[in-house]
Amino acid sequence: MNIKCIGIGGVGCLLISVLCRFLAFQSAGKQRISITLIDGDGFEPKNKERQSFKGQGNKAEVKEEELKEEFPQILLSSVPEFIDRFNIENIIKEGDIVFLMVDNHKTRKLVSEYCCRLRDIVLISGGCELTDGTVQVYVRSENQDRSFSLTHVHPEIESPADRSPAEMVSCDELSASSGPQLLFTNLTVAAFMLNAFYVIWIKQKPPYNEVYFDIMEAKTRVIEIKERREERKK
Amino acid sequence: MKRIKVIYGINPHHNADVVDEMTVGQIRARYREVLQIQDGAVAIIGGEPVGDDYVTKDGDSVEFVKQAGKKGWLLGLLAINGRQPSYAP
Numbered sequence: 203m204n205i206k207c208i209g210i211g212g213v214g215c216l217l218i219s220v221l222c223r224f225l226a227f228q229s230a231g232k233q234r235i236s237i238t239l240i241d242g243d244g245f246e247p248k249n250k251e252r253q254s255f256k257g258q259g260n261k262a263e264v265k266e267e268e269l270k271e272e273f274p275q276i277l278l279s280s281v282p283e284f285i286d287r288f289n290i291e292n293i294i295k296e297g298d299i300v301f302l303m304v305d306n307h308k309t310r311k312l313v314s315e316y317c318c319r320l321r322d323i324v325l326i327s328g329g330c331e332l333t334d335g336t337v338q339v340y341v342r343s344e345n346q347d348r349s350f351s352l353t354h355v356h357p358e359i360e361s362p363a364d365r366s367p368a369e370m371v372s373c374d375e376l377s378a379s380s381g382p383q384l385l386f387t388n389l390t391v392a393a394f395m396l397n398a399f400y401v402i403w404i405k406q407k408p409p410y411n412e413v414y415f416d417i418m419e420a421k422t423r424v425i426e427i428k429e430r431r432e433e434r435k436k
Numbered sequence: 437m438k439r440i441k442v443i444y445g446i447n448p449h450h451n452a453d454v455v456d457e458m459t460v461g462q463i464r465a466r467y468r469e470v471l472q473i474q475d476g477a478v479a480i481i482g483g484e485p486v487g488d489d490y491v492t493k494d495g496d497s498v499e500f501v502k503q504a505g506k507k508g509w510l511l512g513l514l515a516i517n518g519r520q521p522s523y524a525p
Contacts, residue, residue: 307506328505334445335505355478355485355501364506391505414445414502421446425501428483 203235206294208285208313209303210241210261212388213328215254217301217395218265224396226273236277239266240293242284242367284368285309290316294323299402301395302327307362308369314340314352314359321345326398327352328391332384334416337394341408349408350427390417438494444471445502454492461488463498473500 203225207218218239225235239262245255255264262280270278285293285304294300294316302313302325310327317323317340325340341348353360394413401409415422442450442463450467460479467473477500479486492498 305506307504310504330505336502338504352504355480356504357476357478358503412501416446419446423443423446425480425499426483427480427485 203233204295204298205235205237206240206298206300207237207303208240208293208300208309209305210239210265211243211303211305212383212385213303213330213391213395214239214241214261214301215265216389217303217392218269219254220392220396221301221399222269222273222276222278226275234277235275236279237269238279238281238293240281240283240285242282284366285313286366286368287312294320296320297322299324299399300326301399303329303391303395304366305329306364306366307359308364308366310352310359311362312366317342318347318351324399324402325352326395328395330383330387330391332382333387333418334414335387335391336412336414337391337398338412339398339402339408339410341402349411354411355425355427384417387417390415438492440492440495441497442467442471443497443499444473444477447471458492459488460486460490460492460498463492464488464500471500474503477501477503 205221207214210218218237222237241260241262243261245258245261245264255261256268257264260282262282266278266280269276281293283289290312294313300313300317300323302310304310314325314327317325320342321344323342326337327340328337329335338352339349340351394415398409410424411427412425413422414425437453440452440454440463442452444467450471452463454463464473464479479488479490480499480501481490481496
């Protein structure tokens with residue numbers, strides 16, 4: 203099993219630790235588990251209320267070292283780069299399970315469109331605002347879509363107004379591109395992403411296309427999506 | 437007269453009495469403010485995306501899909517402008 207974790211921020215830190223613990227002991231000795239952490243960003247002390255890193259440096263590399271100590275059963279590696287159109291082919295491969303935990307729609311579109319061209323892929327994408335968020339699940343097997351891509355009913359991802367970190371020219375721009383976040387919302391996104399992974403692992407099919415939640419209301423809503431219908435027009 | 441449901445995000449379903457021949461676009465315009473529907477939100481009925489010129493039927497549930505969570509960007513703009521959400525710690 204080859205897993206790619208893209209974005210080691212507030213959601214990524216929470217998800218990866220739990221994922222490693224689950225895989226290290228649930229599937230101990232049953233299959234080879236490889237997890238690659240991908241992030242071009244460095245840990246900033248201002249994020250310490252939501253992110254856990256033992257030292258300064260590139261997030262992917264620091265987290266890899268931390269997890270290697272705790273979970274020697276798992277083959278961990280890191281790519282200290284932002285994913286972009288130049289390196290995506292080297293990072294995401296056929297048959298991968300991809301956890302996408304980035305803070306911009308430009309990267310979501312890039313990864314979604316790339317995954318749509320593969321034969322077998324699982325893509326689980328999560329994102330949040332301060333107190334609400336979304337998890338989307340895209341599964342493709344034997345060259346057939348088993349659920350819809352991230353862009354399907356999301357014009358904001360199809361035509362992103364933002365820029366990816368790889369396109370940002372300065373640290374100030376990078377820093378200003380993200381707003382305030384709440385650890386509890388990050389935790390909820392991570393939990394839903396792991397829940398989706400578990401269902402795919404057990405049932406070999408996506409649990410849903412998309413789920414939306416709001417922690418202030420303690421409510422979730424699964425959005426079921428089908429093919430476009432023949433429209434009744436005036 | 438017919439009855440449909442209008443849904444956006446986790447807001448409670450709004451049961452709406454609408455006149456015959458009311459399109460999704462007209463429903464979007466009517467509920468834009470009360471449900472705070474974002475511009476460009478895709479409408480789905482029975483899980484299927486429909487255009488604004490789709491004519492609703494009695495019993496339809498029209499769901500406007502909320503934009504995917506990004507990561508605090510919109511609220512970040514509010515914070516930059518000195519406006520913190522009232523529930524922020």
